[in-house]
Amino acid sequence: QSVFHDWGDEDCVKILKKCKEAIPPRDAGGKVIIVDMVVGSGPNENVTRETQVLFDLFIMCFEGIEREEHEWKKIFMEAGFSDYKIIAVMGVRSVIELYP
Numbered sequence: 001q002s003v004f005h006d007w008g009d010e011d012c013v014k015i016l017k018k019c020k021e022a023i024p025p026r027d028a029g030g031k032v033i034i035v036d037m038v039v040g041s042g043p044n045e046n047v048t049r050e051t052q053v054l055f056d057l058f059i060m061c062f063e064g065i066e067r068e069e070h071e072w073k074k075i076f077m078e079a080g081f082s083d084y085k086i087i088a089v090m091g092v093r094s095v096i097e098l099y100p
Contacts, residue, residue, distance in 0.1 A: 004036050005066055009075055016079035016098070026082070026099045034096040039068045041088040072096065 004012050023030035076084050076098055083099040
C-alpha cells in the first residue's frame with residue numbers, strides 16, 4: 001500500500017500500464033485497486049487535513065509526492081484507464097478502484 005507516492009508521475013503511468021495489461025476487461029470484472037492518500041478527500045476535519053499536509057511534507061524529504069484527485073486522474077487517464085472511483089475509508093488513505 002502507498003507505493004505510488006514513492007514514484008514520479010511518469011513511472012506511475014508505466015506501472016499502471018503494466019497493471020492494465022494484466023487484468024481482464026471491465027465487463028469481466030477487471031480493475032486495479034490502489035490504497036494511497038488522495039489529498040483533499042475524506043472527512044473535512046482539521047485533523048485529517050493536517051495529517052495529509054504532514055505526510056506531504058514528510059514524503060518530500062524522500063523525493064516522493066502525495067497527490068490530489070486531479071493529479072491522480074491525469075495519471076490514470078495517461079495509463080489508459082477509462083474510469084476510477086475513490087472511496088475515502090481509511091483515515092487519511094483512500095481505496096482507489098481503476099477500471100480498464
